[in-house]
Amino acid sequence: MRPFTLLSTWLPLGSVLAFPFNSIDRTISARNNNIHDAISELQPLLSQDAVLIQSSDPGWDELQIRGTSPRISPDYSVIVEAATAADVENTVKIAAQFNIPFLAVSGTHGWTKTLNELKYGFQINLRKLNSTFLDEGAYTATIGGGTLQHETTRDLFAYNKQAVTGLCECVSVAGPLLGGGHSLLQARHGFALDNLISADVVLANGTAVTASSDTNPDLFWALKGAGHNFGIVTSMQLKVYDIQSNWNVNVFIFTNDKLETVLKIVNELDCDPNRPTNLVLEGVVTRIPNVDPENPSFLYIVSYEGTPEEAAPYFAPFEAASPVTTQKFTDVDYLSIYSVTKSSLDSASCTRGRNALGSGASLPYWNVTAARAAIDIFAELTADARYADSVFLLENYGMQGVRKADASASSLSAEEREYPNLANPTIWWDGEEEKDTEDAMGREEDGTRVDDMVTE
Ligand SMILES: Cc1cc2nc3c(=O)[nH]c(=O)nc-3n(C[C@H](O)[C@H](O)[C@H](O)COP(=O)(O)OP(=O)(O)OC[C@H]3O[C@@H](n4cnc5c(N)ncnc54)[C@H](O)[C@@H]3O)c2cc1C
Numbered sequence: 001m002r003p004f005t006l007l008s009t010w011l012p013l014g015s016v017l018a019f020p021f022n023s024i025d026r027t028i029s030a031r032n033n034n035i036h037d038a039i040s041e042l043q044p045l046l047s048q049d050a051v052l053i054q055s056s057d058p059g060w061d062e063l064q065i066r067g068t069s070p071r072i073s074p075d076y077s078v079i080v081e082a083a084t085a086a087d088v089e090n091t092v093k094i095a096a097q098f099n100i101p102f103l104a105v106s107g108t109h110g111w112t113k114t115l116n117e118l119k120y121g122f123q124i125n126l127r128k129l130n131s132t133f134l135d136e137g138a139y140t141a142t143i144g145g146g147t148l149q150h151e152t153t154r155d156l157f158a159y160n161k162q163a164v165t166g167l168c169e170c171v172s173v174a175g176p177l178l179g180g181g182h183s184l185l186q187a188r189h190g191f192a193l194d195n196l197i198s199a200d201v202v203l204a205n206g207t208a209v210t211a212s213s214d215t216n217p218d219l220f221w222a223l224k225g226a227g228h229n230f231g232i233v234t235s236m237q238l239k240v241y242d243i244q245s246n247w248n249v250n251v252f253i254f255t256n257d258k259l260e261t262v263l264k265i266v267n268e269l270d271c272d273p274n275r276p277t278n279l280v281l282e283g284v285v286t287r288i289p290n291v292d293p294e295n296p297s298f299l300y301i302v303s304y305e306g307t308p309e310e311a312a313p314y315f316a317p318f319e320a321a322s323p324v325t326t327q328k329f330t331d332v333d334y335l336s337i338y339s340v341t342k343s344s345l346d347s348a349s350c351t352r353g354r355n356a357l358g359s360g361a362s363l364p365y366w367n368v369t370a371a372r373a374a375i376d377i378f379a380e381l382t383a384d385a386r387y388a389d390s391v392f393l394l395e396n397y398g399m400q401g402v403r404k405a406d407a408s409a410s411s412l413s414a415e416e417r418e419y420p421n422l423a424n425p426t427i428w429w430d431g432e433e434e435k436d437t438e439d440a441m442g443r444e445e446d447g448t449r450v451d452d453m454v455t456e
Contacts, residue, residue: 031120035077038098042080045090049083049128063125067109067170070432071355074103074118083128085200085208085234088145092232093206095122104232106146106172111356126172129234134159139241140197145234147173150338150345157335161240164195167397168343170350174236178227180412182422184303184337185241187277187398193224193412194405195239201231208234213409225412244278247332248311249303249340252323253288256295259375263366265317266396270365270420277401278305279314282341283394285375287382291324296379296392301341348389351428357440358426359450362419366394371423374453378425381449386429386436392453393424425453 043052053059055077063079066072077100082088095102102122103115126146132155133142141163143152150169156162164185166176173192176182181192189195198212201219209231211220222230254262262283269275280303288297302318304311308330319326329340338344371394378392399420407417427440427450442449 031077034098035100035120038094038100039078041097042091042094045094046080046082046087047084050087051081051083053079053081063123065108065353067107067350067352068111068356069108069353071357071437072111072113072115074115074123075120076103076118076123077120079123079125081125081128085129085202088124088126088129088202088232088234089206089208091122091124092202092204096205104145107148107170107175108352109168109171109350110175110228111358124232126174126232126234132156134161134240136161139239140237141240142235142237143173145172145174145200145232145236149173149176153338154335156240157243157333160243162243162334163238163240164189164192166192167338167341168347168349169338169345170352173238174233175228177236177238178223178225178233180225180416182395182397184280184341184397186402187279188401189239189241190401190405191412191416192238193227193410194402196220196224197237197239199223199233199236201233203231221409222411224410225416243334245306247303247305247329247334247337247340248308248315249301249329249332249337250311250315250318251327251329251340252300252302252318252321253291253325254298254300254321254323255292256285256298256375256379258321258323259285259298259372260368261321262298262300262318263368263371263394265321266421267365268317269314270396275398275400276304276306276314277398279303279398280341281396281398283396284342285378285392285394286390287388296375296382297324303337303341348391348428355429355431355437355440356426357437357448357450358424359448359453360422360424361455362416363421363423364419366421374423374425377449377453381427381440381442384439387427387440390425390427390429393422393426395422395424396420397422423453425450 080091100122101118102124103118104124104126106126129144129146131144132152149165149171152163152173164183165173166181167183177192200210202208209216211223266281282301284299285296291297302315304314332340382388382390402417429436429440
């Protein structure tokens, strides 16, 4: 990644540590007073629809649940449900004034462990900034900073339009976009960030600015790839496109021994200069006991936007690899594709309140020997019933649109635009037992077993 200066959306955590007391009790009491004073100042500044929630209030527990909790559980002193951009500005200003760290929350599916470093902070919940306004003539949409993928997708679908968002319905539009944004549409239109026209952002000092290629262009560049660190996006303008046609999807289930065969087919498709931009390939290694009680199986989803006749040649090599089963879906519209490809709100991926430990790597091609070694580690870990429904994603969304975009216009690392394959093991388990977390990680220093899987 190109070097950049981190202006954290969290105020410097050092400020939390800077209380001039030695006793922990006195520190906590000072902290509570600080929070209390901050709330008193903030409350009258908030809009009518904003809600300030403290730990004894109804709704507190629900707003602690993340896609990845309890493993990722930032420690909040108060939650502000912002209803306007001004609410975000005022909350950040008060947080700055009282040296209180803060964290923006939209889809709750961020899973980096550093989120746990938030102590006694403000949660700035953006879910009330949930709107999608289409400008049909301009082919743009203005989307609120807390809007989820499925909300924007549904609102634009009503006009036969689509925007490039993330893939999973449960993630926000802003979250994936600020870090890149892989999706079904990337081969045609680039990453989500390539489709950003402008963003309204509240900086760490509470100042609201607009960033675009003309206004604050440095900030605009930084938002596109390193965006979670530069401010809170309250609204963004994205390109939109006409929906071209429906999809045909085949969901193949292979036994584990077909891993190499299938990945070689994917490598061949990637080398094909005529690979269409409307072909998406998603693999999931996971345990399906009624297919194979001993080993993980390999689910492979091939999606093609176009007619069954056009799609058929792309399904054929996978059919020839002798799947155990094939589910065929024809004439799938752009709303339903997310259920069919197992990324809808009710999918396993979108479950909330489960521990998740993941890692990821972008790869130039599938090295089948390394993939087998990685899957062997995954098989060993998931043989333990606590982790049995974990998944190892082997995805390939197509890269033509991504490579066509101007790489220098974003802060995203160059290899993200070159490497078509994503290896992404995700270990899920339930509960709060430390032993379960330790065993999921496998070792304490120098990474975890999921890191081992992606470095294979
Ligand atoms: C189940 C699951 C599915 C995923 N699916 C996809 C996918 O399909 N495509 C893809 O590219 N990635 C995907 N990811 C990765 C995902 O894009 C990132 O984890 C993303 O940061 C999640 O954003 P969120 O708003 O859902 O989560 P949150 O936890 O609410 O936010 C994550 C981070 O973004 C910051 N943030 C949120 N909203 C804003 C905002 N408006 N302005 C500034 N900062 C903000 C938060 O402060 C936090 O640091 C997935 C991850 C998981 C766990």
